[in-house]
C-alpha cells in the first residue's frame with residue numbers, strides 16, 4: 081500500500097520499536113463488525129437467532145466481529161434495523177461517553193449516524209438525543225438511520241456547532257465530538273482516505289476541529305461528560321486538542337474512561353486512549369475524555385401531552401393495542417410525535433424532531449415507514465409475519481408483489497420473524513407492497 085512518506089516518517093518516530101508491527105498491519109485484512117440495536121432486540125436474543133458466526137468486540141457489550149464473506153447486509157434482519165454495520169474501533173467513543181437515561185445528549189458530527197444509534201440504545205425514550213451534521217447530503221443518512229433504528233427521542237439538525245450553541249445553548253450533559261479528521265486510521269480500510277489526506281491533511285483538520293471544540297463551553301451543562309474522538313494518529317488532531325481545552329479554561333477536567341480490551345500505559349492513559357491496529361482488532365482511533373461544568377445552565381422543558389388528530393386516533397383504535405401518547409403536531413400534511421423534551425430550534429435547520437407517524441391527505445391517514453420501524457409487532461394488528469428464510473421476504477424488500485394464504489384484508493404490518501419491515505395492503509391474498517422505493521433491496 082502506498083502510504084504518504086510524511087506520514088510513515090512521523091509514525092516511525094512516534095512508535096519506535098513498534099513501528100514494524102504497525103506497518104505490517106497494512107498487509108493484513110481489516111476487521112468487519114456490527115452493532116446490535118438493543119432498542120429492537122436484546123443481545124442474547126440476537127445471538128440466538130442470527131445465522132452467522134459472531135465474536136465479541138472487547139470494548140463494547142453489543143458489538144460483534146463477523147466473517148467478511150457472510151452477506152450480513154442482505155439478511156432481512158438488517159432491513160429490520162436489528163443491527164448496524166460499524167467498524168469495531170468506531171464503537172469505542174460511545175462506550176467511553178457512557179450516556180445514561182435522562183441525559184441530554186449531543187452527537188455534534190454525527191453522519192451517517194452509527195454512534196447516534198449507540199447513544200439511543202443507552203438512553204432509550206428518556207432524555208433527548210440531538211444528532212447533527214453540517215453536511216446537507218450526509219445528514220440525509222442520519223435521517224434514514226434514525227428511521228430505520230426506530231428512534232423517536234431525537235432532534236436531527238443540519239447546522240454549524242456555533243449556531244447550535246447560540247440557539248440551544250448550555251444544556252447537554254453528554255456530548256460526543258466525533259470530529260472530521262485526516263483519517264490516517266482508515267488508510268488500510270479505505271485507500272481513498274490516503275487521497276483525501278493529501279487534500280485535507282492534519283493541519284487543515286486541526287483548524288476545523290478547533291472551531292468545533294471552541295463551542296463546547298457554550299453547549300455543556302453543569303455536569304457534562306465529553307468525548308472527543310478521531311480516526312487519525314496525528315497528535316495535532318488528538319492530544320493537542322485535548323490539551324488545548326484543558327489549558328483554555330478550568331471548566332474542563334480529565335475524566336477517566338475504562339474500555340476493556342485496551343492496555344493502559346504511558347502512551348494510553350485512562351483519559352486519552354488510542355486503538356492501535358497492531359495491538360487490537362480494529363482500525364486506528366483516538367478517544368479523549370473530559371468533564372465539563374458551567375454555571376450557565378438552561379432549564380429543561382417538556383412537551384405537554386395532547387390529543388392526536390381524530391383520524392390518527394381511529395387508526396390507533398383499529399390497529400394498536402397500546403396507543404401512542406405524547407405531543408402530536410401536524411406539520412403541513414405530516415403528523416409528528418415529538419420527543420419528550422423540547423429545546424429551542426428557531427433559526428436552526430431542523431431535519432426531523434421526533435417520530436414521523438405518517439401523512440394526512442384528503443381525510444386519509446397513510447402510515448410512514450418510520451412508524452413501521454418504530455412499532456413492535458406485538459402492539460400492532462394485523463401483522464403479516466414472513467420467515468426470514470422465506471424467499472417472499474426478500475421479494476417484499478425488493479418492492480415486488482407477493483401472494484400469501486391469508487384471509488385478513490387491508491393494512492398489515494409486514495414483519496420478519498416478528499420484527500417489523502414495513503407496511504402492505506392485503507386483498508384476497510395479494511400483498512400490495514408499500515415498502516418505499518428508496519428503501520428497496522437491490
Ligand SMILES: C[S@@+](CC[C@H](N)C(=O)[O-])C[C@H]1O[C@@H](n2cnc3c(N)ncnc32)[C@H](O)[C@@H]1O
Pocket residue numbers: 170188189190191192193194195196212213214215218239240241258259260261288292
Ligand atoms: C468522522 S465523521 C462522523 C462519523 C459519525 N460520528 C458516525 O459514527 O457515523 C465526521 C463528520 O463531521 C462532519 N463535519 C465536518 N465539519 C463539521 C462541523 N464544522 N460541524 C459539524 N459536523 C461537521 C462531516 O460532515 C462528517 O460527517
